Amino acid sequence: MIPPGETIGILGGGQLGRMLALAAANLGYRCHVYAPEPESIAADVCAEFTCAGWHDLAALERFASQCAVVTYEFENVPVEPLAVVRAATRLQPHCKALEVAQDRVAEKSFVEPMGGRPAPWAPVADMAGLAIAIDTIGAPGILKTRRDGYDGKGQWRIMTPADIDNVPEIDRALVYEGLVRFEAEFSVLLVRGADGDVRFWDSPENRHNRGILARSTVPASPLIGSQIAEARALAGKIAAELDYVGVLAVEFFATEAGPVFNEMAPRVHNSGHWTIEGALTSQFENHIRAICGLPLGDCALAARGVVMDNLIGDDAHDWHQILSDPCNHLHLYGKAAVRPGRKMGHVTRLVL
Numbered sequence: 001m002i003p004p005g006e007t008i009g010i011l012g013g014g015q016l017g018r019m020l021a022l023a024a025a026n027l028g029y030r031c032h033v034y035a036p037e038p039e040s041i042a043a044d045v046c047a048e049f050t051c052a053g054w055h056d057l058a059a060l061e062r063f064a065s066q067c068a069v070v071t072y073e074f075e076n077v078p079v080e081p082l083a084v085v086r087a088a089t090r091l092q093p094h095c096k097a098l099e100v101a102q103d104r105v106a107e108k109s110f111v112e113p114m115g116g117r118p119a120p121w122a123p124v125a126d127m128a129g130l131a132i133a134i135d136t137i138g139a140p141g142i143l144k145t146r147r148d149g150y151d152g153k154g155q156w157r158i159m160t161p162a163d164i165d166n167v168p169e170i171d172r173a174l175v176y177e178g179l180v181r182f183e184a185e186f187s188v189l190l191v192r193g194a195d196g197d198v199r200f201w202d203s204p205e206n207r208h209n210r211g212i213l214a215r216s217t218v219p220a221s222p223l224i225g226s227q228i229a230e231a232r233a234l235a236g237k238i239a240a241e242l243d244y245v246g247v248l249a250v251e252f253f254a255t256e257a258g259p260v261f262n263e264m265a266p267r268v269h270n271s272g273h274w275t276i277e278g279a280l281t282s283q284f285e286n287h288i289r290a291i292c293g294l295p296l297g298d299c300a301l302a303a304r305g306v307v308m309d310n311l312i313g314d315d316a317h318d319w320h321q322i323l324s325d326p327c328n329h330l331h332l333y334g335k336a337a338v339r340p341g342r343k344m345g346h347v348t349r350l351v352l
């Protein structure tokens with residue numbers, strides 16, 4: 001167990017790290033952020049900041065030696081250099097979770113033997129391979145980069161085989177997926193303790209706009225409600241198989257034929273931000289509790305319902321109007337520049 005007062009290392013310097021650090025501070029921990037970017041909204045609320053590259057082994061080792069445990073808020077941290085972190089201190093969740101979640105092909109291949117059902121998919125290495133994939137799986141579909149995609153970036157929709165002409169030159173490993181005709185989207189959010197104790201939050205229904213999460217609503221629709229047991233069973237198997245410690249998010253499409261696996265995130269997740277006010281224990285606090293070996297907090301709903309809206313780009317300028325409703329809980333991440341499509345904050349409302 002890592003007692004309060006110790007230092008927790010966070011790899012990545014964005015809003016997820018910031019909210020993890022705030023939760024850690026409430027429990028009496030200090031946080032140390034490691035990120036390559038000189039401006040870090042997570043470091044702004046932390047005791048220490050190391051600004052260095054993901055491949056700077058000396059800096060990583062120095063950082064790790066000052067932390068009782070290291071976790072991450074960004075799942076695309078290169079895995080290989082983390083060996084020096086693991087040699088110096090505890091790293092939670094394990095690297096294996098990163099390895100699987102960083103590559104869409106590894107992720108789908110990992111869940112299929114456990115009964116997970118992704119959309120039909122095929123790896124794509126070049127244009128000829130894409131033509132074969134479209135021929136086999138059919139169109140419409142989505143071409144995605146295997147690695148480094150987020151918020152809908154690195155994706156091309158292929159509505160008819162002729163759209164192949166609009167695809168940029170293929171210089172990276174890709175995957176082609178059939179377009180899922182879903183009724184709704186939802187996520188399973190769980191926390192697993194070092195002792196194997198697993199708890200689930202209520203699953204939010206998630207609405208995306210141009211590939212970016214716009215709104216999470218709890219409780220989800222009845223159709224999603226009827227698919228949560230199956231989705232949770234898969235998420236639980238993933239967590240057990242990875243001997244996972246911390247918060248894990250798994251995204252699903254709710255279809256007429258049941259839940260279709262989309263992707264997983266080995267970290268706290270945007271669709272869980274509602275838990276800060278809307279659950280008895282937030283995803284951020286329970287992640288900290290899990291990686292420090294503390295007993296987990298109750299994930300039950302703290303209200304009849306919850307709605308979380310992301311503030312994207314210019315939405316953040318509305319902060320004054322948002323605050324004029326005393327029931328709104330406003331979270332701004334402190335990002336200096338507003339850019340279109342950039343997550344600037346979120347606002348949560350409880351249904352009491």
Ligand SMILES: Nc1ncnc2c1ncn2[C@@H]1O[C@H](COP(=O)(O)OP(=O)(O)O)[C@@H](O)[C@H]1O
Nearest residue numbers: 119142149150151152153177178179180208211
């Ligand atoms: N195969 C698919 N069928 C239908 N919609 C999809 C598919 N893949 C992605 N999407 C839509 O795009 C969003 C973002 O895609 P996702 O694979 O989750 O990438 P990211 O890593 O950017 O979150 C999804 O939440 C969903 O709305």
Ligand SMILES: [Mg+2]
Nearest residue numbers: 151251262263
């Ligand atoms: Mg996603």
